[in-house]
Amino acid sequence: MNVLIQLCPALLLLTGILIAAFRDLRVQTSILRLQGIVLGLLPGLLAIEAHSVALAIAGVLELGIRGILLPGLLMRTVKRLPAEADPAQVRNTASSFLLSGLLSVIAYLAFLPLTRATHTTLAQSSFIGLALIFFGIQVLLVRRRAVGQIIGFLMIDNGIDAFGFLATLGVPFVLELGGSLDLVFVILILAILTNRMVIKFEGTDIDDLSALGER
Amino acid sequence: MSAAIALYTALGIPLIAIGVANLQRSHRVPWIATLIADLGIIAVGIFVVLARPERAVAADNFRLDQLAGIMLLVIGSVAALASATSRAYLDHQLEGDPLTEEKRRLYWNLFNLFTLTMILAVVSNNLGITWIAVEATTVSTTFLVGFKRTPKSLEAAWKYAIICSFGLSVALLGVVVLYFGATKAGIPGSQALLINVLLRHASELNPDIVRIGIGLCIIGFGAKAGLVPFHTWLPDAHSQAPAPISAMMSGVLLSVASSVVLRVVELSTTILGPSYGRLLLLTIGILTMGIAALLIIGQTELKRMLAQSSMEQMGLVAIAIAINSELAIAALLLHIVVHGIAKSSAFITAGQMEETTGKHQIADIAGMLRTHPQIARGFILAVVALVALPPFGLFWSEAGIITATVQAGYLLPAILVVLLLLIASVGLVRAGLSLTISEPRNISNHITRPVGSSIPILVATLVAAVVGLLGTPTTHIITHVASNILQRV
Numbered sequence: 194m195n196v197l198i199q200l201c202p203a204l205l206l207l208t209g210i211l212i213a214a215f216r217d218l219r220v221q222t223s224i225l226r227l228q229g230i231v232l233g234l235l236p237g238l239l240a241i242e243a244h245s246v247a248l249a250i251a252g253v254l255e256l257g258i259r260g261i262l263l264p265g266l267l268m269r270t271v272k273r274l275p276a277e278a279d280p281a282q283v284r285n286t287a288s289s290f291l292l293s294g295l296l297s298v299i300a301y302l303a304f305l306p307l308t309r310a311t312h313t314t315l316a317q318s319s320f321i322g323l324a325l326i327f328f329g330i331q332v333l334l335v336r337r338r339a340v341g342q343i344i345g346f347l348m349i350d351n352g353i354d355a356f357g358f359l360a361t362l363g364v365p366f367v368l369e370l371g372g373s374l375d376l377v378f379v380i381l382i383l384a385i386l387t388n389r390m391v392i393k394f395e396g397t398d399i400d401d402l403s404a405l406g407e408r
Numbered sequence: 409m410s411a412a413i414a415l416y417t418a419l420g421i422p423l424i425a426i427g428v429a430n431l432q433r434s435h436r437v438p439w440i441a442t443l444i445a446d447l448g449i450i451a452v453g454i455f456v457v458l459a460r461p462e463r464a465v466a467a468d469n470f471r472l473d474q475l476a477g478i479m480l481l482v483i484g485s486v487a488a489l490a491s492a493t494s495r496a497y498l499d500h501q502l503e504g505d506p507l508t509e510e511k512r513r514l515y516w517n518l519f520n521l522f523t524l525t526m527i528l529a530v531v532s533n534n535l536g537i538t539w540i541a542v543e544a545t546t547v548s549t550t551f552l553v554g555f556k557r558t559p560k561s562l563e564a565a566w567k568y569a570i571i572c573s574f575g576l577s578v579a580l581l582g583v584v585v586l587y588f589g590a591t592k593a594g595i596p597g598s599q600a601l602l603i604n605v606l607l608r609h610a611s612e613l614n615p616d617i618v619r620i621g622i623g624l625c626i627i628g629f630g631a632k633a634g635l636v637p638f639h640t641w642l643p644d645a646h647s648q649a650p651a652p653i654s655a656m657m658s659g660v661l662l663s664v665a666s667s668v669v670l671r672v673v674e675l676s677t678t679i680l681g682p683s684y685g686r687l688l689l690l691t692i693g694i695l696t697m698g699i700a701a702l703l704i705i706g707q708t709e710l711k712r713m714l715a716q717s718s719m720e721q722m723g724l725v726a727i728a729i730a731i732n733s734e735l736a737i738a739a740l741l742l743h744i745v746v747h748g749i750a751k752s753s754a755f756i757t758a759g760q761m762e763e764t765t766g767k768h769q770i771a772d773i774a775g776m777l778r779t780h781p782q783i784a785r786g787f788i789l790a791v792v793a794l795v796a797l798p799p800f801g802l803f804w805s806e807a808g809i810i811t812a813t814v815q816a817g818y819l820l821p822a823i824l825v826v827l828l829l830l831i832a833s834v835g836l837v838r839a840g841l842s843l844t845i846s847e848p849r850n851i852s853n854h855i856t857r858p859v860g861s862s863i864p865i866l867v868a869t870l871v872a873a874v875v876g877l878l879g880t881p882t883t884h885i886i887t888h889v890a891s892n893i894l895q896r897v
Contacts, residue, residue: 306616307585310592326581333574342570349577353584361588365597367469368536368587372580375543379573382550386566393559402563405644407703 194242201235202318204228205355206297209321209328212348214289218271221344222264228351229259235358243362251363258373259351263380267347270384271340274397293328300324307360315359322356325349339387339397343380350376411461411472415531418452418480421445422524429516433509438516439495445520446488449527453480457885464533468602471533474889478741479530479667482748485871486659487523489749490652492864493756494519497652500763501556515555515650521548522656526664535583535601535625538668539576542632545661546572553649564648568641575631575638582624589617603671610679619684622676626688629672632665634719635726636695643703646715647768651759654711658718659752663744666725670740673729674893686730693726694824701828704835710758710770713839714751717794720832721747727825728809731816737890738883739808746801746872750793753868757787760862761843770839775848784844786865791840793872795833801875 233256240248333345456477529541554565590600631638676685700720728740776784
């Protein structure tokens with residue numbers, strides 16, 4: 194059981210690096226689904242070990258929302274999109290891996306004050322949450338497609354969630370439930386806006402959104 | 409009336425208005441219900457400020473202190489002003505629209521939901537609930553920003569949703585880090601996010617962890633207040649939203665987010681001492697003011713300029729929070745109230761000008777005093793209030809914040825603030841003159857039928873002036889509230 198629990202942070206980090214490296218939206222969404230499932234399994238496994246009902250409920254909630262609902266919604270949106278390649282592909286896969294490695298080190302260093310205060314291996318790997326947030330920001334900034342940005346945003350939120358479970362075995366139930374609800378609505382809104390974008394701009398290139406701003 | 413009843417009244421009123429909006433097919437009833445609901449919120453706010461019921465409610469998750477009371481007062485006032493003028497706006501905007509019924513229902517539903525989420529954010533004592541409520545304000549307003557369904561409004565809605573949600577993710581991380589720090593200090597999980605509990609256990613918390621958490625919270629919640637570095641959504645969203653919604657966002661949503669930042673800074677001051685939060689917010693505040701002032705001076709679009717002026721005012725609010733003395737907080741509270749009323753009046757009249765002429769550029773709208781004197785007079789009043797001329801309340805509040813900054817020993821920042829305020833005022837006055845007094849560019853361009861009435865604006869600006877003129881009673885109330893905020897726990 195312990196080995197399985199220790200495997201979760203490693204899987205989270207791996208899925209994060211892969212999402213940042215891949216370009217195909219369908220592949221990215223599939224890996225994001227895997228990441229969501231791992232995020233649901235982590236509290237589930239912890240619940241079995243600690244015999245905690247609260248953690249079990251959190252696990253089901255995570256699995257349902259991050260593992261099934263949101264990636265499913267994203268996949269539906271992706272399938273409806275007209276075929277178009279992401280135009281802003283300047284980096285190759287190798288440099289993406291390198292950047293992800295660098296970001297992981299920065300995340301580790303940034304959260305040293307936090308990890309130093311803990312004793313369990315699991316809590317000491319909580320910097321992985323921050324690493325996922327950094328990968329998410331990387332995706333959010335580099336991708337020029339609407340869905341790519343949603344994937345980045347979701348990964349940021351997954352990272353915060355992962356940090357919560359790794360460092361403190363989950364946040365209070367109110368925040369867990371309310372936060373998930375907010376997340377679902379935000380993603381739903383972004384998906385609807387993406388559909389409207391397809392109608393108005395005949396594509397989802399973020400660079401089409403340039404009518405506003407200072408000139 | 410106890411605190412619990414006041415709380416449930418404040419939260420229940422918008423819910424009733426939502427129910428009415430869904431049950432009634434008439435155009436008038438949801439409008440009147442919303443208006444009554446907003447007046448009810450003002451009444452609860454006045455009650456909380458004056459009667460000071462016991463503070464903690466519902467297992468300490470909510471708190472009705474005087475800061476919450478003043479915020480309820482601002483939320484109610486600005487929402488009342490916005491809803492009063494919404495009907496004329498909707499009638500004009502949805503004329504001949506086949507989906508008018510659905511859009512009207514959506515509008516009133518989201519309008520009241522928006523009010524509800526802001527109320528939740530200001531009465532919460534639980535950082536988790538506060539975060540949920542602030543994020544819910546994004547959820548409820550994104551479709552309102554994109555209400556016109558033009559490509560530009562779609563762009564604004566997208567940027568608003570992405571940037572604000574990202575900023576708030578930073579705040580969420582901060583909240584989780586604080587929770588981590590609190591549980592490490594032995595506070596039970598169910599209480600680890602309660603602000604009063606954190607204040608009580610200030611000495612037991614690990615400052616290294618708290619520093620990370622507080623910093624993330626200030627920057628993250630600052631995104632919603634339009635502060636640097638996540639300020640870029642603000643001019644887009646505020647300029648593209650329907651005018652009454654722009655009024656709500658600029659007039660009160662920004663201050664609601666600022667009040668959350670104020671609560672976080674109170675935590676920071678108690679746990680880490682004054683210098684950390686002060687340096688962070690002073691830097692953020694001056695940067696925000698500087699960027700806004702530069703943008704205002706070159707701005708050619710009416711509502712964008714007003715939005716950037718709000719950004720500048722929020723920079724000033726951040727500086728007042730940074731200084732955190734009794735004078736600074738008293739001036740800040742006055743500032744939030746008067747700015748809310750003045751800015752929402754300006755946005756509503758600006759919206760009326762845009763609807764009437766069908767133009768957005770200041771140069772194209774020019775000469776309103778000749779063509780539509782009623783709207784122009786309302787706008788002049790609002791601009792005079794905004795540039796902080798006495799007797800309007802903003803004069804006293806800005807003077808108070810600057811004095812407090814000097815008293816705290818920050819002379820250079822205070823000089824910078826004065827300069828930046830002057831630059832922004834020059835921009836506002838120049839635009840105001842061009843919009844109203846100058847010769848109209850093309851009279852035939854102007855639709856003759858004015859959109860909406862100016863009575864709500866006259867009432868609102870009158871209030872903004874009276875608050876400044878009242879002197880002693882106002883000063884007495886706000887200094888009292890300020891000293892209460894500073895002596896928390």
